[in-house]
Amino acid sequence: MVDLSDLQGNVLRGYKDRPYVRYLILEVADRNAARRWLAAAISGRDQEVPQITSGDWGKAKPQTCFNIGLTYEGLRALGTPDSSLGMFPNEFIEGMTARAVKLGDVGASAPETWPAPFNEPDRIHLIATIYAEKIEQLDQVQQHALDRNALTLLGTREGYNFNGDFVHFGYRDNIMQPRFEGIHDPERHADGQPLAPLGTVLLGHKTNLEGLFWRVPQPEVLGHNGTFNAFRVLKQDVAGFENYLDQAATDLLAHPKVDEVLPPGTETDICQALPVESPSRHAALREIVAANLCGRWRDGTPLALSADVPDRNVDRAKFDYDENSRCPYGAHIRRCNPRGGQIVQRVANNSRRLIRRGVPYGPAYERDKAGDAGKAEPERGLLGNFIGASLGAQFEAMSCDWLNLGLQDPRITGSNDPITGTNDPDTSWFDLPLKSGGTIRLRGLPEFVNTRGGAYTFLPSLPAIRYLGSLTT
Amino acid sequence: MPDNVGVMDRFVDRLPETAFFKFVAARILVPFWAWWTPVKPLPGGPHPSFQHGDNVQCMMNLIMPLKDKSPVGRAHAAMAIAQHKDAIFAGLNNVGTVHFARFVIVGDNICMFSVYDGDFTNYIRDFIATIGEVFDAVVGLVEGGEEITPCEKNVEAFIQWVHEHDLYQVPDTPTDFLRDQERLNGDKAVAPVNDDLTLLPRKMVLQLRANANVSLGSGYRAYPGYSVAQVRKQLGLGW
Numbered sequence: 001m002v003d004l005s006d007l008q009g010n011v012l013r014g015y016k017d018r019p020y021v022r023y024l025i026l027e028v029a030d031r032n033a034a035r036r037w038l039a040a041a042i043s044g045r046d047q048e049v050p051q052i053t054s055g056d057w058g059k060a061k062p063q064t065c066f067n068i069g070l071t072y073e074g075l076r077a078l079g080t081p082d083s084s085l086g087m088f089p090n091e092f093i094e095g096m097t098a099r100a101v102k103l104g105d106v107g108a109s110a111p112e113t114w115p116a117p118f119n120e121p122d123r124i125h126l127i128a129t130i131y132a133e134k135i136e137q138l139d140q141v142q143q144h145a146l147d148r149n150a151l152t153l154l155g156t157r158e159g160y161n162f163n164g165d166f167v168h169f170g171y172r173d174n175i176m177q178p179r180f181e182g183i184h185d186p187e188r189h190a191d192g193q194p195l196a197p198l199g200t201v202l203l204g205h206k207t208n209l210e211g212l213f214w215r216v217p218q219p220e221v222l223g224h225n226g227t228f229n230a231f232r233v234l235k236q237d238v239a240g241f242e243n244y245l246d247q248a249a250t251d252l253l254a255h256p257k258v259d260e261v262l263p264p265g266t267e268t269d270i271c272q273a274l275p276v277e278s279p280s281r282h283a284a285l286r287e288i289v290a291a292n293l294c295g296r297w298r299d300g301t302p303l304a305l306s307a308d309v310p311d312r313n314v315d316r317a318k319f320d321y322d323e324n325s326r327c328p329y330g331a332h333i334r335r336c337n338p339r340g341g342q343i344v345q346r347v348a349n350n351s352r353r354l355i356r357r358g359v360p361y362g363p364a365y366e367r368d369k370a371g372d373a374g375k376a377e378p379e380r381g382l383l384g385n386f387i388g389a390s391l392g393a394q395f396e397a398m399s400c401d402w403l404n405l406g407l408q409d410p411r412i413t414g415s416n417d418p419i420t421g422t423n424d425p426d427t428s429w430f431d432l433p434l435k436s437g438g439t440i441r442l443r444g445l446p447e448f449v450n451t452r453g454g455a456y457t458f459l460p461s462l463p464a465i466r467y468l469g470s471l472t473t
Numbered sequence: 474m475p476d477n478v479g480v481m482d483r484f485v486d487r488l489p490e491t492a493f494f495k496f497v498a499a500r501i502l503v504p505f506w507a508w509w510t511p512v513k514p515l516p517g518g519p520h521p522s523f524q525h526g527d528n529v530q531c532m533m534n535l536i537m538p539l540k541d542k543s544p545v546g547r548a549h550a551a552m553a554i555a556q557h558k559d560a561i562f563a564g565l566n567n568v569g570t571v572h573f574a575r576f577v578i579v580g581d582n583i584c585m586f587s588v589y590d591g592d593f594t595n596y597i598r599d600f601i602a603t604i605g606e607v608f609d610a611v612v613g614l615v616e617g618g619e620e621i622t623p624c625e626k627n628v629e630a631f632i633q634w635v636h637e638h639d640l641y642q643v644p645d646t647p648t649d650f651l652r653d654q655e656r657l658n659g660d661k662a663v664a665p666v667n668d669d670l671t672l673l674p675r676k677m678v679l680q681l682r683a684n685a686n687v688s689l690g691s692g693y694r695a696y697p698g699y700s701v702a703q704v705r706k707q708l709g710l711g712w
Binding site: 089090104106209211214215343345346348392393397400404405407409410411413414422 | 598
């Protein structure tokens with residue numbers, strides 16, 4: 001059994017009551033001062049340095065939450081022994097920018113195009129995250145974090161959770177997270193899937209590939225119960241997405257099989273269920289396309305459970321993909337996590353699961369106010385964290401083979417994820433399934449999501465932070 | 474080339490073909506270059522690519538020196554493969570991304586050549602999860618193998634070891650080769666004299682000195698790339 005007080009709180013908690021989130025991108029300014037800063041941050045006594053939030057809150061709920069992740073360069077800057085550094089996995093040592101092709105970070109997402117501070121990845125040592133109920137608390141905690149001149153602030157990124165857990169593309173998010181064997185889930189996440197072995201998220205435990213163990217960087221106190229995070233700044237082109245839905249709906253209206261996609265009369269049910277302003281067949285088809293691209297209607301209803309109309313009464317977390325499932329093989333949620341459905345790599349079912357913590361950044365898109373002549377849309381997107389015990393076996397494996405190659409199913413091989421994939425409108429395609437068993441191929445999908453920054457970080461346990469704070473050489 | 478090539482020009486052009494020059498190049502010049510401008514061995518495996526077609530039917534070429542360099546050692550290697558034949562078929566079936574796998578003994582090396590789809594590390598990791606004992610049996614006979622077995626408990630080290638033994642795939646054009654070399658060294662520009670592509674590039678000579686076994690090209694296909702599952706589905710074999 002793992003003691004939750006040994007874990008950083010953000011590994012198992014979503015901090016739902018703290019909608020304001022700020023990421024501090026930091027460089028170690030002075031090695032010894034940074035070590036003292038780490039030691040103070042878990043002392044539980046020093047009120048001048050933000051205290052790192054653990055997974056066990058006891059009786060007192062913290063007002064704000066504070067967690068840290070260290071890059072490989074950060075561990076080096078803190079003076080972690082070479083013998084320990086060499087035991088970290090290659091992908092972490094090389095860093096996110098070196099893995100760009102695997103992750104689909106090419107073209108407009110290539111690291112060479114990332115803005116500061118992500119244009120100097122070697123200087124990014126530590127990413128601290130502040131979660132707060134009130135926006136002014138973010139400034140207070142940031143000030144405390146920087147007070148001791150241990151760390152230099154290279155930049156910040158800031159997000160805010162929208163009401164109702166909706167995200168920029170208009171989908172309901174935060175529906176489910178994996179639950180783990182032997183761990184009390186403090187937030188009782190919904191998850192209709194088998195319990196994940198603890199090694200899915202923490203180093204030093206049984207993984208979800210039978211018999212396999214990931215290397216734990218030594219000394220044991222440093223690596224044990226640590227985990228890795230792929231932090232991503234993902235710019236979302238919401239206007240482009242909505243325009244694509246318009247175009248696809250218009251094309252479908254002219255398609256000879258449109259009545260199979262949307263039987264006459266059912267548009268009212270769809271538009272009422274979501275709800276959609278100005279109901280029409282075109283509006284309902286827009287929502288059908290949106291639902292198929294994602295695998296969920298925008299209210300969160302999985303197509304696997306209710307493909308004809310959104311249904312708020314279904315259990316949105318508990319479903320699987322069988323051969324009769326009407327969720328497209330290439331839908332975003334099915335690509336990321338094919339659950340127990342048939343896939344090419346039979347040993348990989350349920351093996352690439354991740355904890356996802358995301359918060360939108362930038363203003364919400366207002367469709368009726370968009371398109372003012374000459375006015376550029378402000379940047380908006382998602383600040384995403386993809387947490388797992390092996391970046392290579394989970395985040396990267398999912399990204400390269402499943403999202404951007406479609407290797408898991410021969411019916412989608414050679415296509416990219418329709419929402420997050422690195423799509424080129426000249427070659428992209430997505431098959432919309434029909435009840436009769438056929439498909440309608442949608443084409444011309446552009447890139448809706450571009451990477452604008454990121455880093456691989458190690459999320460050390462609290463004992464590991466204590467160890468790093470106590471280094472002297 | 475100008476039309477009026479002089480006697481001296483013809484003499485210089487013929488120099489590299491002379492026995493004396495070949496002797497000097499092999500015994501003195503190349504070792505001197507290698508000492509003067511050392512090159513790092515280029516990494517093995519397919520070149521990173523984002524094109525779908527480049528990420529199916531990828532080639533892995535492992536050449537692994539046997540510990541026991543004798544007919545008995547080679548026989549042990551042959552037996553290790555034969556004894557695990559059923560497990561190998563089961564592994565191919567469950568991993569689902571391997572087109573072909575061949576084991577070959579060349580001299581005192583056991584070689585594994587395979588054609589697979591997708592990311593290399595996923596391919597090896599899935600194989601470890603499926604038939605790790607076969608890898609252990611084969612790699613146990615190979616120099617350095619004891620440091621990475623059992624592979625189930627040394628997953629990252631095992632994958633890295635296989636990657637390091639996978640042959641460098643020499644690009645089909647010298648410019649692409651020089652690009653690889655520059656990328657490895659973080660160089661920004663090509664040195665104009667040493668990298669004259671009308672001559673045998675010095676860097677290629679030195680790379681082949683550091684990396685004596687290489688794959689020439691990344692394999693050539695008679696048809697566009699398809700995944701194992703696409704082929705099986707098309708042939709009605711199930712996937």
